[in-house]
Structure formats: structure tokens, C-alpha cells
Amino acid sequence: MATDPHRVAVLTGDLVDSTSAGSSQTDLGIARIQSFAATTSTWPDNGAHRFTRFRGDGWQFLLPCASLALRALIGVHAALRRVEGSPLSRVSIGIGSIEPVAGSGLSAASGTALIASGQALDEIEKSRLFTIAGDGVTPLHRAVIDLVEEHVQRWTAEQAEATLWFLSPDNPTQKSIAETLQISTQAVHARLKGAGAHALRRAVEAWEAEESRHD
Template sequence: MSRIISVITGDIVGSSDAPQGALERTMQLLSRAAGELTYWSLPPARFTRFRGDGWQVLVNAPELAPRAALFLTARLRADPEAMASRMSIGTGPFASLGGADLSDARGAAFELSGRGLDAMSRLRLLSVEGEGLTALHPVVLDLLEQHCRKWTRDQAAAAALALHPGNPTLQDMASVLGISPQAVNYRLSGGAVQAIRRALTGWEEAFLAHAETGSWTR
């Protein structure tokens, strides 16, 4: 069986009209956020910048790619000076993960991710295609995008913590944010984050169940 991965390819929305320094700040924030994915017990995401406002990250556990994309989105929305980014998830096998970074990586996952970004409407923020998906998966991601577009800065900061696959407690998140557990719950409820977490868990369970019966493995 071939092993599959997910690749997230992104570009920054409105980068040509960005205030001075905004693009660099956004890229630095994305790089740091991608580094935080190691706290999810994942191998390094190997954040790689290309084409000025373009970037890529690797998600070795493909079932977690939508969760990772929403996490990156939350980190950007929580920062008042960061710009938004479109993100295309491609899931499939790979031929090479490259050398020092992903600039020379090759394989279907990378191709699907790049083509998906090129085909995305400028009005969309998230897309997904590749192996292990049904017709419903893009629809679910579309609904999740509509929720995250409405996050306030505070809701996004809480969502970034809540999206950890270990499901941190309200007290855990409150300690990081420096607010009460009740205030954390208020932010999560306002941002529909509990519903988002349930949807992501269902996505991940369905993906892994399909992997067990398919011709590929994670």
C-alpha cells in the first residue's frame, strides 16, 4: 500500500496592497504557527515560503490536515496586524519530501495542493481534494470556513487552543489566555468552536476508517 500525506499550499490575500511589513509579519506568524503543530505529536511541518506571498506546510497525518488549516487560520485571525491566507489541502502519495525544505518535494499530494490553490475562487479561503475523500468532505470544509470567517480576534485565539487534537480543558485554555474558564467557554460558544471540533473529529474518524479498507495508508 502507498503511504499518503497532506500538503497545505497557501497564498496571502491582498498581498499586493498590503501595508509595509504586513506580509512579512504574516509569513513569520504562519511559520511560528506551523512550528506549533509539533505539539500535536506531528513531525515538523517544514514551513516553506515561495513566490513572495506563497507558502507550503506538510501534514504527515493526513486526517489532521483540515484541523491544521483551521488552526493556522485561527492564528492569523487572532493577530490584529496579520493578513488572511487562502489554503488548499492536497492529500495523496509523495515521491520525495525534498531536502532542506519543501521547495524540491514531489508527488501527487504536492501537485493536488498546488493545482487546488490555482483553481480556488478568490472569494474562498479553504479547499481540499485528493485520496480518502468523498463528495461530502469539501462541503464540510465549506461550512467550517463560514464559521471561521466570523471569528472575532478573541474567539480565534481561543479556537487556536481548542483545536489541539488532545482536546484541552477549559482550565487549560484559561491558564494560557489569562482569563476565567467561563470566559473561555463564552468565546468558544460564540465562535461555534465546539461544533467545529465535533465536525473535525467526525472527519478524522471517517478518513481513518476508509484508510483501513483502501489501497493506501496514512
């Protein structure tokens, strides 16, 4: 699918303490992000994710539908956090345009979304995980990102796994999540409650409703 030069989101990141984690855990962490990125291609109103790995522990992928950026940001974190001992990743959302590119990656792409995402990641404070920059980004966007970061860092691996499923755009029920994870519905309820997943879902839905007016 060709990407039109309209308002998109690019997520750029690098793994935290990848040197200490070692090459094997770094490769596994990148693979988990790439696998999650691939699922975004199936999300309604989205398209090809165009994943690229760079500088060993760096990664980047495209969200043709910019309004899905917050959902994807949380999903990347959950995909890593669900595995005990997995390195986490800094994540920068860049909002803007992108020129049409061939192939499945972004190495030859250009556009304001790519520039904003890369620059924001370069400038992020070492103590932070998430940031956002680009066209139409306001202090409110940054405040939501700050609150989400504070929230998700408290997750256990089990809470991250349940929330990853819960925030799928098809809004699965707790019963279906329980069947997928092969645990009780009560256990799913407890994990989602501990993760604050319902509040996160409301935040994601409000973000998308507002942002979809600009896509």
C-alpha cells in the first residue's frame, strides 16, 4: 500500500540499557516491538506499518492513521513489559507528513513526521520513556503522554499482558481475554483493575475521537 503525504504518526524508539541486557535480549525486545507493529496494520482505518530497525537497539514504524498513536504507544510498552526481564524502550511519537516510499521500511522515507519523531527522541530526558512532537501537538497532548508514562510504569508483567489485549481496537470482552490467556475471568478483572486499564481505554478513545477530526 502506498502512503499518501498526509497527517501520519511515526513511532521511533530505542531500548533502555540494551548494552547491559545483551544482544540476545536486545534482539528479542526488537522482535516483540516488530510483532506488535505488524498487528497495527490490521487496525481499522490504518495501513502498512513499515517497520525499520537501526543502530542495533533502535526501531521505527509508521502509523498511517495518526489518531492511533496513543494506543500504539501503550501497546509497544505493554508488549515489552509483559515479559519479565525484557528491556523497555523509550518511545517518541512524531506527527506530520510523510512522502510515499517503496518497500516495507522507512530508511528511504522523508517527511515532517519522521523528523519530529527522531528529533524528539534525541532530546528526551534520560529519566523519561515517552515523548511527542510535531504538527498540531499541544501542551495537552504532552500532559496526557506524561500521565500515561507515570501510569504504565507501575504495571506488573501480568497486568501489561492483560492490558495489551484489552486495548485492542476491537474492544475484546474480559471473557474472551480470559480464554486467550487461559486464566479465569476474575483474574483478568483483577489484572485490568490493577493496571488502570479502563481509564486508559477511555483516554485512548477520547484521544482518537479528537484526533480523527484532523486525520
